[in-house]
Amino acid sequence: MxxxxxxxxxxxxxxxxxxxxxxxxxxxxxxxxxxxxxxxxxxxxxRSSARSLPPGPINLPIIGSLHRLGSHPNQSLFELAKIYGPLMTLRLGFVTTVIASSAETAKQILQTHEQTFSDRTVPDVVASQPNPESTLAWALGDSRWRNRRRLCNTQLFTVQRLNSLQHLRHQKVEQLIEHINKQGVSVSQVNIGQVAFATALNLISTTIFSKDIADPDFSTAQEFKDLVWRIMEDSAKPNLSDYFPMLKRFDLQGLRKHIRPSYMRLHEIFDELIDKRMEARASGSSTRSGDLLDVLLDQCEENASYFSRQNIKPLILDLFIAGSDTSAITTEWAMAELLRKPEALQKTRRELIEVIGSERAVTESDVDQLPYLQAVVKETMRLHPAAPLLLPYKAKNDVKICGYTVPKNAQVLVNAWAIGRDPKFWSDPFLFCPERFLDSGLDYRGRDFEFIPFGTGRRICPGLPLAVRMVLSSLLSVYTLRQHPQQSNQKMELYIILLCISIVFLLFKPLFHRSKTLNLPPGPTGLPIIGSIHRLGAHPNQSLSELAEIHGPIMSLRLGSVTVVVLSSPDMAKKILQTHAQSFSDRPIPDAIASMPNLEASLVWGPSDDNRWRKLRGMCSTQLFSAQKLNSLQHLRYQKVEQLIEHIRKHCLSGSQVNIGQVVFATTLNLIFSTMFSMDIVDPEFSTAEEFKELVWKIVESAGKPNLSDYFPVLKRFDLQGLRKNARLPYDRMHEIFDEMIGKRMEARASDPATRNGDFLDVLLDQWEENGSVINRETIKPLIQNLFIAGSETSATTTEWAMAELLRNPEVMQKAREELMNVIGSERTVKESDMDELPYLQAVVKETLRLHPAAPLLLPYKARNDVEICGYTIPKGTHALVNIWAINRDPKYWDHPLTFCPDRFIGSKIDYKDGSYEFIPFGAGRRLCLGLPLATRMVHLMLASMILSFDWKLPQGINPQELDMQEKFGMTLKKAVPLYAIPVMR
Structure with missing residues (x-):
């Protein structure tokens, strides 16, 4: 009560x-x-006496029109102005407030009657700061205030002063980029507002103190950043004390009490910085930094009568509170509008390229020659002014405006948001259209009252020159983001990065060099900077196939700054892989793979012109993958396949479904590991993810992700997405495991020289002893790693696709089973020696490789020199991709190319080993997959054993013809939706 x-x-x-x-x-x-x-x-x-106030809505008792403000006062007042006119009155609590919502009324207040409205209505929380009378934003417009403002205009924010400090601002932008590099389009999203705010703090702190005051890593909330945020948050809250001045002493909402410690702590920090600078100046041990603090201290010495240390701190505080927030807000809005309107972003990039070129970085002095970039910032400020109602003015006396009386002490708000959207001055006012400022004399410096985002007159923002430079710096540096926090689509994430990064690249070094005009093969027109990356989509093999239908079987694209030639026919593939094999014998190395230790010893990625590489390859062909060696180790593979069958048999007993891809991947790892080390490394029950299996998965996953460093080689050192960093740890750990295995084997051989397992590791150690100049312990590990990474993923993927096609085509499954029963029967298990008598099973595997090649674009090749092909010039350094996915589905070479039909290979001489370029799932020439003999044995053995041992059916409710066969492009062409099937005992 x-x-x-x-x-x-x-x-x-x-x-x-x-x-x-x-x-x-x-x-x-x-x-x-x-x-x-x-x-x-x-x-x-x-009640107050009636006066001839401007019109306005009827006020409720006591609260007046507070209820009309809503959560968006600028918009609410805009709507009210449509009813009551461009000059209207509201009573907000006990405060009479006049709102100007047109350029004409704003001019009356800010120019015609400037003297009358030179004071501010000071919010209660702002008044709680120490020495509020010394602030530029809120102090009375007296002589001291005028002196301080003059100092800012003539000493702090002159063009000369700002130019002298621009190198510091460039450093902060570079630090921001390094921070985002660490985060990586991790794959983690970037909050543009947060990043822009932190950057603005650093830009201001370096301009004032020549040092950072906000944590450049943004990983934890640094004290200073917290203080600034807290002050801005408390200042923005609706406060009863501002609407009912007699309540100020009670501080009902506790805002003044809450904000005061933040102000005091900021002043303490400023005191510490000022003390250190004064001590350095007094000792003479430090030269002048020439920053704003030095200027302010100089003024203290020269004009002590009106400028003291106590005046410095509120001035610095003004710069941080107002400057960081407004600059960050404008930057965030600009990025949002550019992402919402890609054509505007495209024009901005084009202007930067035309004006700056590709040979140097952007500097602040270039801005005058970038009218469209300036127009983007202006249009952002028009639609989204950081202070939509400006800061409140206060009438020093009664004044007549447009026939109405604005009483003494009335609060006056100028709705810059409404003025910026007034259809009387702006065509299509709600449309983001930077072009409206091109060839326009409109500017934000206070001369044009239809566009006053910084105010005008004597109360115009004194930090305007610095603010604009900071907005431009931030706008050119913020780039790694996703549009929506719930969006996980990798393609969208990459595209957003590419769109935004196009600008920021220009802050550093050239991304690409304009080469002389070459007679390149035809291809699609690329966009500036990103080229044709946007055309790749989520399925590059399919996208490139469609482009080849337009541009021909040999075409060129620019992917970022990399020229790529794509071959999509057997004839063109033969040109690259046979006719000009020497010129295309090298590979461009993906950045994630470049983190592999001893990369030069890799048979997959090592340089083919290296004599040691050729000897290693020859040794592997004759010693590791010969028929004799593989036959000698086949008993180990039989054991692993028997374990697979036993595991599936347990599923039969329980009636549960089997994840085909998962079990065959684990089995493949065991097959390779037993062939290499005569032992298992993966749990045969597959119930837990063993460390080694996880390492392989991590490497495969990192290598399969689109990487900006591969499209923009100049960015490799930054590792923007963190893929190289993510892959490095698994690579190193895998090498440690191999080291342990090698160490144990060497100890066993040393203790008993007769100990020989005859596996691959023994062969490699024997070769080390015999040919130490060619192979050693450090080159053995990359060789082993190649087998695991390439062999396990490709073999498992092919087996899963084969099972999917068989389940989708029951008649094919039946024919394959009948062949197995006829040749092997039900009394024994499948042997590798049976394969020559199983032509239909071989045809099933071939047809699977045709429709679903594990490497649909093969691995990339690289031109070692300029090459002429079909009248076109392929320049040195060009990447070459062979789209075997497209070749395998070309109706010129295959009847009913999209149909799974193993019978097409029955009686056909086409094989993946005889150089038939219409069917090269393992590549061709000197870069032909070295592990092909082992891979084909593993796939045939696993597939035949699963078909012979069990009947298979799809989970309930799935029609074979409706089985999802979508692809997922990555390091290999995986099945997008894992294949689950139910085994039934035969």
Missing amino acids: IILYKGNYSQCSKCCISRKLGPRSKTKMDLYTLLLCISLLFIFLR
Whole structure:
């Protein structure tokens, strides 16, 4: 119950305050509850005398028109102005407020009657800071204020001063880029507002102190950053004390109490920085930095009568609070509008390239020659002014405007948001259109009242020159983001990075060099910077196949700064892989793979012109993958396949479904490991992910992701997406495991020279002893790693696709099973020696490799010199991709190319080993897959054993013809949806 006293005001106030209001809440409902209570409390107060105020809505008792403001006062006032006109009055609590919503009325207030409105209405939380009378933003417009403002205009924010400090701002932008490099388009999203805010803090702190004051890593909330955020947050909250001035002493919402410690702590930090600078200046041990702090201290010495140390701190605080927030907001809005309107971003990039070129970085001095970039910033400020109602003005006396009386002490708001969207001055006012500022005399420096995002007159933002430079710097540096926090699509993430990064590249070094005009093969027109990356999509093999239908079987694309030639026919593939094999014998190395230790010893990626590489390859062909060696180790592979069958048999007993891809991947790892080390490394029950299996998966995953460093080689050192870093740890750990295996084997051989398992490791160690100049312990590990990474993924993927096609085509499954029963029967297991008598099974595997090649574009080749092919010039350094996926589906060479039909290989001489270029799933020439003999044995053995041992059916409810056969492009062409099947005992 609330009791109203007719006695003195203080008694009534105490009664009201002593009642149980409950916990203070930040919600709008709690604020309205307080307002209603105040309405009852002050109902007895007299109404103000009637005056000829501008028109406005009818006010409620006590609260006036507070309820009309809503959560977006700028928009609410804009709508009210449509009813009551460009100059209107509202009573907000006990405060008479006049709102100007047109250029003409704004001019009356800010120019015609500038002297009358030179003071500010100071919010209660702002008034709680130390020495508020020394601030530039809020202080009275007296002589001291004018002197300080003049100092800012002539000493702090001159072109000369800002130019002298621009190198510091460039450093901060570079630090920001390094930070985002560490984060990586990790693959983690970037909050543009947060990054822009932190950058703005650093830009301001370096301009003032020549040093950072915000944590450049942004990983933890540094104290200073927290303080600035807290002040801005508290300052933005609706405060009853501002609407009911007599309540200020009570601080009902506790905002003044909450914000005061933040102000005090910031002043302490400034004191510490000032003390250090003064000590350095006094000792003479440090030269002048020439930053704003030096200028301010110089003024303290020269003009102590009106400028002291106590005046410096509020001035610095103004710069941080106002400058960081407004610059960050404008940058975030600009990036949002550019992402929303890609054509505007495209024009901005084009202008940068035309003006700056590709030979140097952008500097602040270039901005005058970048009218479209300036127009983007202006249009952002028009649509999204950081201070939509500017800062509030206060009438020093009664004044007549447009026939109405604006009374003394009235609060005056200029709705710059409404003026910026007034259709009287702007065509299509709600449309983001930077072109409206091209060839326009409109500017934000306060001369044009239809565009005043920084205010105008004597109260125009003094830091405007610095603010604009910071916005441009931030706009050119913020780039790694996703548009929506719930969006996980990798393609969208990469495209957003590419769109934004196009600008930021220009801050550093050239991304690409304009080469002399070459007679390249035809191809699609590329966009500036990104070229044709956007055309690749989620399925590059399919996209390139469609482009080849337009541009021909040999075409060129620019992917980022890399020239790529794509071959999509057997004839063109033969040109690259046979006719000009020497010229295309090298490989461009993906950046994630470049992190592999001893990369030069890799048979897959090592340089083919290296004599040691050729000897290693010859040794592997004759010693590791010969028929004799593989036959000698086949008993080990039989054991692993028997374990696979036993594992599936357990699923039969339980009636549960089997993840085909998972079990064959684990089995493949065991097959390779037993062939290499005569032992298992993966749990045969597949119930837990063993460390080694996880390492292989991590490497495969990192290598399969699109990487900006591969499209923009100049970015490799930054590792923007963190893929090289992510792959390095698994590579190193895998080498440690190999080291342990090698160490144990060498100890066993040393203790008993007769100990020989005859596996691949023994062969490699024997070769080390015999040919130490060719192979050693450090070259053995990359060889082993190649087998695991390439062999396990490709073999498992092919087996899963084969099972999917068989389940989708039951008649083919039946024919394959009948052949197995006829040749092997049900009394014994499948042997590798049976394969020559199983032509239909071989045809099934071939048809699977045709439709679903594990490497649909093979591995990339690289031109070692300029090469002429079909009248076109392939320049040195060009990457070459052979789209075997497209070749395998070309109706010129295959009847019904999209149909799974193993019978096409029955009686056909086409094979993946005889150089038939219409069917090269393992490549061709000197770069032909070295492990092909082992891979084909593993796939045939696993597939035949699963078909012979079990009947298979799809999970309930799945029609064979409706089985999802979508592809997922990566390091290999995997099945997008894992294949689950139910085994049935035969």
